[in-house]
Amino acid sequence: MRALDAEAVRDWAEACVRDLRALRGEIDDINVYPVADSDTGSNLLHTMTAARNALAEVVPPNAGAALTALADAAVRAAKGNSGIILSQVLRGMARSAGNAAELDGAALAAALRAADTAATAAVARPMAGTMLSVLHAVAVALDETFGSDFGSADRTTEATEAAEVTATTGPEPGEVATLAAKIAADALAQTPHQLAPLAAAGVVDAGGRGLLVVLDALAEALTGVRKQSFDDVTDTTHANTAQQAWEVMYLLTVSDENRAAALSELRRALSELGDSVTVAEAGEAEYAIHVHCADIGAALEAGLDHGRPHHVRVEPLLTPKPPDTVAAGADRAVVAVVHGEALARLIEAEGTPVLTVAADREPTTEELLNLINGTAAAHVTVLPGGIHLTAAAERVTNHPMVAGRDVVVVPCSSPVQVLAALAVHDPGRRAGADVVAMAEAAAATRRGELTVAAEDAITWVGRVFAGDVLGFIDGEVVLVEPRDTADRVERAAIGVLDRMLAVGGELVTVLVGDDAPAGIADVLAEHVRAERPDVELVCYPGGQADAMLLIGVE
Structure with a gap:
């Protein structure tokens, strides 16, 4: 086994590009969430190829510099939501490595944990069953196996040089990478149980599959053994699609004044326009912006309100209609939006997806879109537990990101009316009759x-x-x-x-x-x-x- 030095980083990048190119078609084919636009594999390959090419043009003095070169190029070339998340994985690792000559097992474990932190922080609303949850499972497993204090995400140049990364205790880097790939494969297999669209299509998460390719390549670069940790990628019939929205990406230069507040406001504004919102650090005072939305101009104006957008890229986005193969009874769903964690647990125990919102705020457009689209159902009935929650839900019924779905809101003024509606819900009844029954039960309470x-x-x-x-x-x-x-x-x-x-x-x-x-x-x-x-x-x-x-x- 070898340590992760600059040459190993270069080998890793080459292996990533090789394997992502080989599996691009398979990963594109299983791309059904958040939209079935069949481009996750292509976006990951594009992002990683740009990073590999940038590294090939320099001679980094150490592993930290090599990882930084990869990360900087990946952030600037990142394509799609998955590409931005991958760029943040590399950025987190690079920051953790600092100026280290090479990373031993402890340092690599710390770098992968830092990758989880950086990637999760970049996404406005992380979802279970996605690339992020696969990465988080790896970070948790490494923390439990080796301990969070085994390797430092904030190691200084002096400490690294003093240690010379020649410790005789602790895991080998190859062992850490191999364990990371194994945990990622296990977490990937669970993604259909966490996201309804994946279960309906019979596939695992495409972004998570791509991340596993990257971790397998890392293990190969450090051990010399090529292994595919997850070979049974399930093919799926492509969902019927119709062009409804756009994928908007750009770099945003933000002034130093009130930067945190500006970024928070930008996330909020983009979340009101659509979903898959990502605001990822791309360098000093610079951020990579990503959103799926119907209004390109509004997405750019949101950036202009807080800085200078540049390197703008816009691509048509295909919004999925629910697969024709959805089992009988699963072509419609009921979801709820309520205040109060205890009430949410009560509703979830009955098998109803629920969005819990703090008492002092309304749900965002992105939260509601994720709740509705996460059902993979053609007909979705929304039960909001209050007057303001009802108004918020009604605002997204005609949103372009739910095109192809029939979304009906049953007005409720109180959570007790939500419970009354759920009590008469009958999945075996026709959708229209079921909505009428629930609406009558709520109104009569x-x-x-x-x-x-x-x-x-x-x-x-x-x-x-x-x-x-x-x-x-x-x-x-x-x-x-x-x-x-x-x-x-x-x-x-x-x-x-x-x-x-x-x-x-x-x-x-x-x-x-x-x-x-x-x-x-x-x-x-x-x-x-x-x-x-x-x-x-x-x-x-x-x-x-x-x-x-x-x-x-x-």
Whole structure:
């Protein structure tokens, strides 16, 4: 085995280009996520070839310089989302190596962990089941096997030279690379279980497959043994496609003033335009930008708001229609958007994909697109757990990135209406009839709510002071319990519930918020048993931060 010196880096780059060229067609064929545009293999090959060619034109004095030459060229030539991520893998390794003459096993493990950090940081919303999750599995395994302190991602030139990388303990570089490839192969095999489009097409993630090629090549460069860690790439029937959007890429020079804030705002703006947003560091004050969107001009204007775009590249993007081979019953899906982690876990336990959003914000366009497109279904019903969440969901129903899918939003004003809709969902029913049934169930569910007044106010039922407990029914204040009443929450909860049941009801669903007093569910259960034994009561932890209790009556 050999250490990763400058010559080994050169051999690695050559092996990467050779194998990516050989497997380009296979990788392109399995490219179905985020769009089935059959170019992931080509993009990885283009990016790595440019990096290899740049390294061939210089004589780097050490491994760190060789990795830096690869990374700099890859960032500037990166093509597609996968190409940008690969460039960040190389950049992370280069930064970790510093000016090291060569990398031993510990240093290589640290470099691969740094690659994971750099690549993940560049992507606006990392997704499980992609190239990033394969890379992260490698980083976790290396950390567990060798320890995060075994090799430093911040080693100085002096420390490297002092060590001379001649340590007699620790793993050989080839052992680290071989383990990395094995872990990547195992993680790649799991990607169809993590992303519905991959499962529907019967393939693994194309970007992850390309990353495995790169790691196999690294192991070969260090051990002299050529091995393919994952040979059973499953062919897939190409999805029907229609041109709907564009892949926009450019380099952006950003001024030093408020750079972090500018980049954060740029990510937000691009996420509102489309998906697959990447903002990756490309050098001093320079960043590689990537987005899939329908409006090329808006993507460039977003960059102009924060710097100087240059090296602009735009290519047509093919948005997939769901494969014709999707099994019966899997051609449609129901998804939910809610506030509260506990509620999200409750919904996920029923097999419904869910997007959890913090109470103080709305979901971004990219988050909603990923939720909808991640189902690989032709018909998607969205159940948003609130008025503002409903409005956000309705804004993306006609987005170009969901073209080919029928996206329907069932308006819900409260999470209890989401649960009511899910309770009547029947996958065996026709899609239109199922939507109608869910919409009717949501609309028929009356909603109650208990909150604490944040400030003094005047309501229909009298004056309110900050700290008072307010009871709402269908959005209107119906009672106020003064803040100085010891059992004000229990009294308010029972008061709201009794008012709701006074006009009828057979099933009461209560979602308990984070700030609700302990035992409130037992208080309500005892009251219902004593006063309304004909009514069924179920209580769940909701995890919501904006209401102590959410009550639904059906």
